[in-house]
Amino acid sequence: MNASRRDWTIAFAGIGFAALLPFLAPDGFVMHLMTSVAIAAMLALGLQMLLGVSGQLSIGQAAFFGLGAYGAALMTKEAGLPFLLALPLAGVIGGIASLAMVPITRLRGPYLAVATLGFSIMVYLVLKNEEWATGGSYGLIGIPRPELFGFRLRDPMLWYWFCAAVAALTYVGMLLLQTSRFGRALHAVRQNEDAARASGLRVTLLKSQCFVISAVVSGMAGALFAHHLRYLNPNDFTFWKSIEILIMVVIGGVGSLAGAVLGAAVVVVLPELLRVVGDYRMLVFGAMLVAVMLVGEGGLAGIIGGLWRRAAALLRRPRPALRSAAE
Amino acid sequence: MLTSIFVGGLAIGCVYALIALGFSMIMRATSIIHFAQGEVMMIGSMSGLTAVWLAPFLPAPVVLLVGMTAGGLAAVAMELAAYRTLRRRGVPLMNIITATVGMSILCINGARLIWGSEPLRYPDLFGVEPVLLGGARVPPQLLWIAAAGLLLMAGLQLFLKHTRTGIAMQAVAQDPDAAQLMGVNLTRTMAATFGIAGMMAGAAGVMLGSLFFSFFEMGFITGLKAFVAATLGGLGSIVGAILGGLLFGLIETFSAVYVSSAYKDAVGMLLLILLLLFLPQGLVGLWRRGR
Structure with missing residues (x-):
């Protein structure tokens, strides 16, 4: 199951659109909003990997997002690390945190969901109560502007391009991953865990790897978020955030990367x-x-896909008529 | 000291247990994680409060009944308006679960428009004179709540075991197709399940409101904790939900006193994760392992 030409067309059309967007709407607020979309897209892609590809439901993604955000902010603010180093390190922090959660990936369905929820509530409480490090409910202020090779990204347009590029790389990476041997194994696990195990796949290992990848992506999204707002508050990382991420994935269409974005x-x-x-x-x-859930099985991706097929069918229909006219 | 902490934990545990019961019943019948269950509780709480505003002379049991009715109606309305249609269309489970989140957003924001965003104080439904219990002075509402909660749960058990509707609900939970072949009206039984679950949550709402405050967001975090409690006991099990709820309330109250009030929620979550690692089916796994 290689990535079809259609998947790549959608990916590059989307990336092209994202790159050109600042020229269509060169407005400060639109840029801010679109940067938020790029960050949210990374979170949604992370969960799509987990839910859509391997079939694991997590309602605690905000934990990894928050750990990445606070980690990156403290690294650039307190330790003075360059932003470009803090970004991957935030991913590492998310990944390490998720390693602590690896034993729970053997749980199924709602039990896994509750365990991730419990973890995220614990992380939230730490962010809120350990004031010496996180500033507690007052929040963490004075996060420096992101800097690339000594060049400050002061222009919202440049910063947007940077975030969009990171999101685009994540997207392409996931597309490649989804169609690799690893991705196919995960699909097998999602469709039938017992059958996958019987065919010699190491189900628990695969599921935990997927969990870690998703956490790394969420952690990096956190680093972008911290340097986007340059102010962090524990209330941005509550259970509600995890639910928002879940809504993104389901409303877009479970299993579709484009849908997640x-x-x-x-x-x-x-x-x-x-x-x-x-x-x-x-x-x-x-x-x-509620209405979107009523209308479309595959979320927005499913609805749009359906409309597209219908339009294509309409365009194709006149052909036999033309042929008979020619005959 | 110990006695009053224990009664306090028992009272809050009853609130969790009543909501957890709803989670478990709905989960067992439909596999749905009903995220709006906390909001059903909030609607019960608000309706009970409104009843007291309109008629201040109402005795506590009537207020409780008003809350139960409102909660039950709200849950049935959700089932009829959305979930039933979703199930009939055969959409994936994730979509239905997300729809329950949408329902929860709807309720929270609807309640804010109706009742405002200020926390609302419940009148003293159960008197204020402390009761002496084993040398400790215990606020009377805690005792009343614990008693009413335990009574309701016992009543539910009797209902499930000894009435036609209750037995039908059990049958549908075990095997919907077989139940339907035996002549059980699936649509009506599902609605009844949501109704009973909503009534339990509505009662919990009146209790929680009279312990603290009523406000539009009260259902969110409480509902989550009740969901955790239901999982602690074992999802889909009635006894598990009751045990899990009571235990969760006690853990929370004791760790607020003896560990740290800032981290009282973390203790319960940590115990939950540890427990799930060893008993992936929750507490009921202890005696169901053989099967």
């Missing part, structure tokens, strides 16, 4: 667009969430 965009941008309805904003958001 689309879902991230929807979850970040939609509440902003809904500001027009004022107090009813989140009410409408909740209703739309």
